[in-house]
Amino acid sequence: MKPVYLVSDTILSPLGFSSEENIKKVRDNVSGIQLIDDKKLHKEPFYGAKIEASLLEKESENKKLTSYSKLEQMMILSIQQLLDATTSLNINEVGIVISTTKGNIDSLEIELHSEKAYLSNLSNTIKTHFGLKNLPVIISNACISGGLAVAVAKRMIQSEMYKDVLVIGGDLLSEFTLSGFFSFQAVSNAPCKPFSKFRTGVSLGEAVAALWLSDRDEINKTKIQITGEASANDANHISGPSRTGEGLYISITKALKEAKITSESIDYISAHGTATPFNDEMEAIAFNRASLQKVPMNSLKGYYGHTLGASALIETIVARHSLLNNELFASKGFDELGVSQEVNVLTENKKTTLHRILNTASGFGGCNVALILEKVNS
Amino acid sequence: MEKVYHIAQHCAIKNQAVYKNGICIYEDEESETIKDFAKGVYKNLELKYPKFYKMDELCKLSFLASEVLLKNNEIEIDEETALVLANKASSLDTDRKHQKSITDKENYFPSPAVFVYTLPNIALGEISIKNKLKSENAFFISESFDADFILKYAKMLIDSEKATQVICGWADLDTDKYDVFLMQLTSENGKKLTTQEITNIYNNDYGRVSRRA
Numbered sequence: 001m002k003p004v005y006l007v008s009d010t011i012l013s014p015l016g017f018s019s020e021e022n023i024k025k026v027r028d029n030v031s032g033i034q035l036i037d038d039k040k041l042h043k044e045p046f047y048g049a050k051i052e053a054s055l056l057e058k059e060s061e062n063k064k065l066t067s068y069s070k071l072e073q074m075m076i077l078s079i080q081q082l083l084d085a086t087t088s089l090n091i092n093e094v095g096i097v098i099s100t101t102k103g104n105i106d107s108l109e110i111e112l113h114s115e116k117a118y119l120s121n122l123s124n125t126i127k128t129h130f131g132l133k134n135l136p137v138i139i140s141n142a143c144i145s146g147g148l149a150v151a152v153a154k155r156m157i158q159s160e161m162y163k164d165v166l167v168i169g170g171d172l173l174s175e176f177t178l179s180g181f182f183s184f185q186a187v188s189n190a191p192c193k194p195f196s197k198f199r200t201g202v203s204l205g206e207a208v209a210a211l212w213l214s215d216r217d218e219i220n221k222t223k224i225q226i227t228g229e230a231s232a233n234d235a236n237h238i239s240g241p242s243r244t245g246e247g248l249y250i251s252i253t254k255a256l257k258e259a260k261i262t263s264e265s266i267d268y269i270s271a272h273g274t275a276t277p278f279n280d281e282m283e284a285i286a287f288n289r290a291s292l293q294k295v296p297m298n299s300l301k302g303y304y305g306h307t308l309g310a311s312a313l314i315e316t317i318v319a320r321h322s323l324l325n326n327e328l329f330a331s332k333g334f335d336e337l338g339v340s341q342e343v344n345v346l347t348e349n350k351k352t353t354l355h356r357i358l359n360t361a362s363g364f365g366g367c368n369v370a371l372i373l374e375k376v377n378s
Numbered sequence: 379m380e381k382v383y384h385i386a387q388h389c390a391i392k393n394q395a396v397y398k399n400g401i402c403i404y405e406d407e408e409s410e411t412i413k414d415f416a417k418g419v420y421k422n423l424e425l426k427y428p429k430f431y432k433m434d435e436l437c438k439l440s441f442l443a444s445e446v447l448l449k450n451n452e453i454e455i456d457e458e459t460a461l462v463l464a465n466k467a468s469s470l471d472t473d474r475k476h477q478k479s480i481t482d483k484e485n486y487f488p489s490p491a492v493f494v495y496t497l498p499n500i501a502l503g504e505i506s507i508k509n510k511l512k513s514e515n516a517f518f519i520s521e522s523f524d525a526d527f528i529l530k531y532a533k534m535l536i537d538s539e540k541a542t543q544v545i546c547g548w549a550d551l552d553t554d555k556y557d558v559f560l561m562q563l564t565s566e567n568g569k570k571l572t573t574q575e576i577t578n579i580y581n582n583d584y585g586r587v588s589r590r591a
Contacts, residue, residue, distance in 0.1 A: 108477040119519040138519035180493035233506040365503030
């Protein structure tokens with residue numbers, strides 16, 4: 001199998017409109033989660049991570065994107081940022097994979113049969129805006145969408161469909177999703193606390209991220225490869241995680257096998273860690289089954305909230321920067337361990353040499369994904 | 379060496395009828411709702427699976443197609459049989475139901491039983507649970523059935539040993555229109571398939587052909 005590299009990336013989130021700004025905020029342990037009092041989103045104030053509307057408006061006015069929806073503006077801006085930063089990316093020759101759970105779901109509020117609500121509308125918009133030959137592929141696979149999209153992009157490159165693939169992941173903080181998570185009583189009454197004894201649920205967030213994958217090894221000096229990936233279903237329950245962490249365990253095992261390494265080689269785990277009682281417990285069980293309980297681990301949900309279709313993609317991008325900078329970040333919101341099995345949650349930032357990272361995600365429908373990133377110095 | 383693939387079985391549900399390998403095995407012109415039609419198919423298949431009644435209509439139709447597809451099949455599936463589906467309308471049919479339950483603030487009643495179905499890949503979860511498939515799942519969205527992409531992706535899974543075989547196809551539901559086409563793709567037998575052949579099978583107007591026969 002030919003190597004696939006993670007070449008460059010960007011994140012548009014409440015923490016900033018570039019990867020650099022985002023990494024700086026995470027390094028400073030600043031969270032994007034705030035108390036939001038907006039009756040259009042929820043009848044009562046709630047904790048969530050929302051992008052400052054005026055910042056996006058300003059950016060969109062500068063780039064003449066105001067005729068697009070909020071999510072479209074963010075997706076176009078993210079692609080444009082990647083294109084502006086390089087001369088070796090021809091947008092017409094790349095494959096594009098869009099990862100989203102709900103797309104322009106906010107358009108249903110206005111019109112129940114809105115055309116904008118069709119996810120394929122997003123790919124058409126991106127195609128038309130950039131004058132692409134091919135329609136972007138859309139993947140909508142619940143909370144693992146962003147990670148699965150990275151795996152799909154790698155597979156597309158390895159099967160020689162494309163030399164370069166851009167993965168764009170995004171979802172909005174919408175009344176639609178909030179009301180659903182509230183109906184599940186799964187929203188935390190404080191900024192979310194992944195793996196903590198005091199965790200009570202998720203904080204939702206919004207973001208768009210973009211990542212460029214390529215098989216061309218001449219592009220970067222320090223090379224980050226994706227060496228293993230796998231996805232597996234729990235075959236257990238559509239809304240509850242497996243009690244044995246089955247699908248996540250299988251995903252991790254298969255990803256390690258593809259990367260031709262064992263669990264001892266993993267230096268850090270970027271976990272899903274939504275901060276719901278059942279999810280975090282399930283992850284702890286799966287990590288123990290895979291003998292990964294001593295590996296330093298965190299969840300970025302305490303910084304971004306759960307950004308759905310963007311979340312695992314953001315985690316992959318932050319992991320790439322961790323590998324490049326040899327640094328790990330404290331798991332925001334963590335205090336006392338609140339899962340039944342041992343896991344090594346990072347309580348503070350750490351400078352340490354990193355070679356290999358495991359990134360995982362799990363979601364409704366019983367889906368799980370595991371990705372392994374590896375640094376190759378040349 | 380390039381492997382050779384073939385479709386072991388295929389199943390279509392459209393126009394109030396169910397087809398297996400091109401032959402109409404059930405039709406029902408009476409039912410006025412998709413819910414009633416799906417219930418009729420369920421009874422006809424003599425299924426005993428109470429979870430069926432909790433599913434939304436997209437899951438019901440996808441699930442029923444998988445049951446028809448895998449009934450008395452020559453090539454047994456295993457835990458590593460992947461599921462790859464695509465559609466146009468995602469879970470919009472149920473999304474609209476959830477939206478209706480939150481639009482009127484005086485009559486606000488979002489339900490977790492509805493909300494959980496506002497993701498298209500739940501259909502993959504339902505089929506995985508019934509058949510104990512702890513395998514690769516992916517749900518793609520496209521304007522129309524893209525046989526070329528789905529086939530390429532399914533082949534990638536088998537070629538890279540991420541799956542032994544793949545159940546793949548199209549499962550779309552939008553208000554009162556539905557169109558489901560599933561196939562079991564294996565590398566065991568010899569017939570080489572082209573995208574065109576699969577597109578032809580999908581486009582075949584079974585309705586008219588088989589009812590006349």
